[in-house]
Amino acid sequence: MKIGNVDVKVSIVAIAVFVFFTIFLLIASVYSPVIRSQLIWLIPVLFMLLVIPMALNYMSRSQYTGMEPIYEAEAKTVRVKLINENMIGKPVRIEGVVERVYFQFLNRPQYLVADRSGAISVKMFTTPAEDVKVNDVVEVLGQVIHRYMVTG
Amino acid sequence: MEYAVPLLGFGGALFGIVFWMFDVQIDVRISMLGCVLASWVLAYLAWIRPRKDIVALTTPIYSFIFLGFPLDTFSVVVLEVLYAASLTILLVRLKYRFGAPSAPVPDKKELAEPLNSYVKKTGDALLSTGPEPAHSAAVVFVRFAEGEFLAAARGAESAIAHLSDASAPRALQCAFAIVKEQAERYDKSFLQPDTFRVFPPEDASVLAKIPDPKFGKPEEYDAALENALLLLFAGAWNMSEKDHPHLLKCQAFAQKLLVP
Structure with a gap:
C-alpha cells in the first residue's frame, strides 16, 4: 500500500x-x-x-x-574488512553479495553481505524497498553500529 | 571441562538408579546435584564463548525448576537420565554451533598474538625509525581505522614530506605512500585504479602478508594497503611508546587486517 x-x-x-x-x-x-x-x-x-x-x-x-x-x-565506499569498532557512527557504503537473509517476516530483516574481503551483518530497521534474496548483488548504505546478540 | 557435563549428569543419574534399585534409604534428590552441577558447568562453557548460547546459559534455572520439585524415586531417576541426555546434546550443540571458547583477553597494555609476533618480527628492520615518523605512523593508522580517510591521507602526505632515509627505512616510507594513495581514493569512494603503488620485492621480509603470485589485481591492491597499515602499526608500536594507548584501541582492527 x-x-x-x-x-x-x-x-x-x-x-x-x-x-x-x-x-x-x-x-x-x-x-x-x-x-x-x-x-x-x-x-x-x-x-x-x-x-x-x-x-x-x-x-x-x-x-x-x-x-x-x-x-x-x-558515506564512503569501503571494503567489509576495513569496517571496525573505531568506525562506529560513521556512514559507509559497501557492495557485496547477500549470503543469508534473516527475519524478513518481521519487517526487520537482517542480511549477511559479503565482498572479497569478508562478510558483515547488515541490519535494517524497516522493510527494504525491494525484496532482497540470497545471491542478490546489493549496495548497502548505512551506519556502523555495535550489536549485541544472544542466540539460542 | 567439557567432559564434566556428561560425567556429572549421568554420574548423578547413576547414583539415582543405584538408590532406586537397592532401595537405599536416602533422599533420592541428592543425586540431582550431579545434574545441577552439570548445568552450571554447561552455562560456564557457554559464557566463555564469544557467541552466547542463551539455551545453555539458562540451564541452571531449568535444573532447579525441573529437578527441585518433590517426585517419587522412579520419576526422579527417569527425569535425571533425560536431563543428563539433554545437557549432553546441548553441549554438543554448543561445541559445534557456537565455536571454540574465546581466546584469553590480552592485557590492555600488551598486543595479542599473532599481531605481537609480527610487530616483534619487524623490530630490527624498523630500528632506524625516528620518533617523529613513528608518531606520524600511529596517527595515520588510527585515523584510517576510524574511517577518517582524508585525515589519514593528509597525515601520510605530511609524513612523506618530512621523511628521509636517515629518519625512516624505505619500507616505512613506501607504507606511508601506499596509505596516502589508497586513503585518498577511499575518501572520494573512487574505484580501484589500473595502476597502483605496491611494496618492492626487497621489502617482503617485513610484510605481514607475502603477495601470492596468483593474486589478481584487486587482491594485490587490498594486500598492499593491509601490509602498509600493518607496517605503520608495527613502526609506531616499536618506536613510539607514547602512542601505545591509541594503538591498543585499534588493536582489533590490526588483528583483522592480519587475517588472510
Whole structure:
C-alpha cells in the first residue's frame, strides 16, 4: 500500500495476528452474548492490530527515504574488512553479495553481505524497498553500529 | 571441562538408579546435584564463548525448576537420565554451533598474538625509525581505522614530506605512500585504479602478508594497503611508546587486517 511516496508493507506476522484474532472474535461472538455486547470497541481494537504496524512501518520507511540522500552524500565506499569498532557512527557504503537473509517476516530483516574481503551483518530497521534474496548483488548504505546478540 | 557435563549428569543419574534399585534409604534428590552441577558447568562453557548460547546459559534455572520439585524415586531417576541426555546434546550443540571458547583477553597494555609476533618480527628492520615518523605512523593508522580517510591521507602526505632515509627505512616510507594513495581514493569512494603503488620485492621480509603470485589485481591492491597499515602499526608500536594507548584501541582492527 502506498501512502505518499512511501510504500507501506505490513509484516506477515501482523497479518497472521490480525487474522487469528478476527477468527477468534467471530467464533466468540457467535457463542457469547457478552462478547457481542463488547463488539463496539473490540472491532476498532482489532483493526488497531493492523493500523499500528502500518503506521510504524510508514514512519520507519519515510525516515529511511529521507535519510537516503544524506547517506548517499556522506558515506564512503569501503571494503567489509576495513569496517571496525573505531568506525562506529560513521556512514559507509559497501557492495557485496547477500549470503543469508534473516527475519524478513518481521519487517526487520537482517542480511549477511559479503565482498572479497569478508562478510558483515547488515541490519535494517524497516522493510527494504525491494525484496532482497540470497545471491542478490546489493549496495548497502548505512551506519556502523555495535550489536549485541544472544542466540539460542 | 567439557567432559564434566556428561560425567556429572549421568554420574548423578547413576547414583539415582543405584538408590532406586537397592532401595537405599536416602533422599533420592541428592543425586540431582550431579545434574545441577552439570548445568552450571554447561552455562560456564557457554559464557566463555564469544557467541552466547542463551539455551545453555539458562540451564541452571531449568535444573532447579525441573529437578527441585518433590517426585517419587522412579520419576526422579527417569527425569535425571533425560536431563543428563539433554545437557549432553546441548553441549554438543554448543561445541559445534557456537565455536571454540574465546581466546584469553590480552592485557590492555600488551598486543595479542599473532599481531605481537609480527610487530616483534619487524623490530630490527624498523630500528632506524625516528620518533617523529613513528608518531606520524600511529596517527595515520588510527585515523584510517576510524574511517577518517582524508585525515589519514593528509597525515601520510605530511609524513612523506618530512621523511628521509636517515629518519625512516624505505619500507616505512613506501607504507606511508601506499596509505596516502589508497586513503585518498577511499575518501572520494573512487574505484580501484589500473595502476597502483605496491611494496618492492626487497621489502617482503617485513610484510605481514607475502603477495601470492596468483593474486589478481584487486587482491594485490587490498594486500598492499593491509601490509602498509600493518607496517605503520608495527613502526609506531616499536618506536613510539607514547602512542601505545591509541594503538591498543585499534588493536582489533590490526588483528583483522592480519587475517588472510
